Amino acid sequence: MTRRTTPVRRTAYRSRASLAGHPNPRRADGETSAPLPRHAVMAAARARQQDLYGGRNAPAFAPRIDSAHPDEGQRAEDLSQPRMFKLAAPPFAVRVLNRLSYGVTPTSLAEFNALGTSDKQRLANWVDWQLDWNAIDDSATETRLTTAGYSTLGKSLQQLWADHVAPDPEYNVRMRPANEVQRSAFVRATYSRRQLRELLVNFWHDHFNVLGTEFSAGPVYPHYTRDVIRANAKGNFRSMLEAVAKSTAMLYFLDNLNNSRSGPNENFARELLELHTFGAENYLGFTDPFQVPPCPEDPNYPIGYTDIDVYETSAAFTGWSAKNGHWEFPTENDGTFVYRQSWHDAGPKFLLGMLIYPEQPAMKDGRDVLDRLASHPRVAKFICKKLIRRFVSDTPKQALIDSAAVIFRANWQQPDQIERVLRHILNSEDFLNSWGLKNRRPFEATVAAMRALGLDWTVAVGDGKSDDLMWRFGFTGHVPYNWPAPNGYPDTAQAWSGANSYAMTWKLLNWMTETSNGSSPLSPILATTRSGVSSWTANNLVTFWCNRLLGYQPDAARKQTLVNFMAQNGNAGSYVIADTDAWAGNDLKAHYNQQRLRSMVSLILMSPEFMSR
Secondary structure (H helix, E strand, O other): OOOOOOOOOOOOOOOHHHHHOOOOOOOOOOOOOOOOOHHHHHHHHHHHHHHHHOOOOEOOOOOOOOOOOOOOOOOHHHOOOOOOOOOOOOOHHHHHHHHHOOOOOHHHHHHHHOOOOOHHHHHHHHHHHHHOHHHOOOHHHHHHHHHOOOOOOOOOHHHHHHHHOOOOOOHHHHOHHHHHHHHHHHHHHHHOOOHHHHHHHHHHHHHOOOOOOOOOOHHHHHHHHHHHHHHHOOOOHHHHHHHHHHOHHHHHHOOHHHOEOOEOOOHHHHHHHHHHHOOHHHEOOOEOHHHOOEEOOEEEEEOOEOHHHHHHHHHHOOOEEEOOOOOOOOOOOOOOEEEOHHHOOOOOEEEOOEEEOOOOOOOHHHHHHHHHHHOOHHHHHHHHHHHHHHHOOOOOOHHHHHHHHHHHHHOOOOOOHHHHHHHHHHOOHHHHOOOOOOEOOHHHHHHHHHHHHOOOOOOOOOOHHHHHHHHHHHOOOOOOOOOOOOOOOOOOOHHHOOHHHHHHHHHHHHHHHHOEEOOEEOOOHHHHHHHHOOOOOHHHHHHHHHHHHHOOOOOHHHHHHHHHHHHOOOOOOOOOOOOOOOOOOOOHHHOOHHHHHHHHHHHHHOOHHHHEO
16 A cells, blocks of 8 residues: 555566577567467566566465555554444435435435335335436536536546646646545535435545645546546446556556656556455465465466565556656657557566466556456455445445455446446345444535535635635545545544544534625525424424434434523423524523524534434
8 A cells, every 4th residue: 555666676578589588579560470388488477577576475375464554544453442332223215315325405305205115115216316327417516516616627638737737837726626626526425416426436536546636646636536437436347447547647646657667666556456456355475476376266366466466567567658748758748648668568477377478469468467357256355345335334244245246246347347236235135224334434424414404505616615614624634535545535434433533523514504604604504494493492493403414303312412402491392492692691591592503403413313324
């Protein structure tokens, strides 16, 4: 996961003739003599590995987990175990929408409940509807972004490069695209009707993490999120792997931009194996790749990957670069992907139990690696486990991982592979019967509050109130696309259960209920209450806002705490609280009523019921 440089190699590539003792090497154009026998190329590949990496191989199979780089944040056993607090299960619609969208609203609840006559039927129909997201009219969200002044989200990669890189503009112009993507994440998550799509987009952003504010990646970040992540979010994993590998943002972020046979760099190759496909749980260390046992699920594949596999993968991706005005190619400067044959290490390679012949056609070495990864049974399990962890539980059940992985692998060449896997996971008994096994991270809690409170406000660039929000949100540690390490934001409850994470999130939620945007309150709490509650008793106010924010009524004893706070020294069922904000320190039931109402709403937003999903 950490960014490393490849150890210096004595030579990146020697000709096939010198490696194998054959006078007529096959050329990339395919016009020369017949290829060497497989055993000769295998011997050459092994000799090459011994020459480049010899002396560092473990003598035998020695699987291990690199404890410094687990697949998701800090290892659970290194953290203190919190006491479990169990909540009563809310209605089924609320449980679904809190996990498959950014939170319930009156409209989303009505839409879900109208989709069938049973829970299973409504869930299946809702998942089908949301996965067919191109058929969902989301033009209102796009209009909202345009009206708010977003100007870079639709620019092509070449336009982004020409406007924000090539002229070497001042910093705020250079990074405007990244800032727009970050802030548009709040807008889309809050207002988009394609809710499942927005969740998946952020899932894949974490999985294929690129720091949005990185100096070189930031100017082209709209291309990364639009044409790489969004375009492939429910499609084919193999296609997404190649789109990521060729994207300018990733080429810069993980340094494959300058990976050449004369200056190899392993950063992208290591994260491709460790984070994007296998997970650290399948890392075997410095095991001799020729001694790795077969995978039990399919003996045609090795059980895991080794450090030598990383180095060989790095060699396979030499020459994958971008047109950035490099001194060797000064006229090529539009930011698009380019394959530089002269930079490629064209020697024979042996990785992941697969032999790659020398002098293959352009980009075939890298594409062979991607094919091998996308079809690997352990990769299927790793990706499915992460999807289940995102949507179901921090501790996915092995049976669901295994059944989802079968579908993932059987369809690895299908254009709707990810969609098929999602249907299986989201309609599973594990999903149907689970609740409260996930917590909302700061971004999810903030957006859920925006939705439930009924905000009609667009986070934008160059807007003072938006700047205030982003500054405050920074203290939560969960600004979209701002995680500096390649592994992306963690997706477990424990990773976000620290005092700072909760306190800063609660402060932000409270700020949202109290602040104004110009002369209008950011959250229309008073207006919503006036239209929804005819008699302002403490019981009525708490009941209304629990339904509005949670979608249901919490446990009676817990609800009573809110009622007591709202009632103060008045009768909760009969005393009508005036719609005023006067001082009445000697009669607390009439003291700063409107402020107390906003505070009560804030307390609901801070509750375990709201923070769970």
